[in-house]
Amino acid sequence: MKLTKIEQVNEFLAIVDSCKGDVTLRSVDGDIFNLKSKLSQYIAIAALLGQHGDELELFCSDSSDEGKFMNFLMKNPDVQ
Secondary structure (H helix, E strand, C coil), X not given: CEECCCCCHHHHHXXXXXXXXXXXXXXXXXXXXXXXXXXXXXXXXXXXXCCCHHHEEEEECCHHHHHHHHHHHHHCHHHC
């Protein structure tokens, strides 16, 4: 899932924390941010809020976690 701009940071991170599997953001440059790590969350959110937010793609290792993000994206269509 490509993400462009997240203004609902707390809601997004609450979803990440509720996920069973790994959740990562990947940049076009090959950078991978493990969103289960609090340090990586800070860096990734800064990237999403900054000028490189449109270059990040979200991946879930557990397919049941993807549904959580799909609901988030349906509620917030400006994020995708």
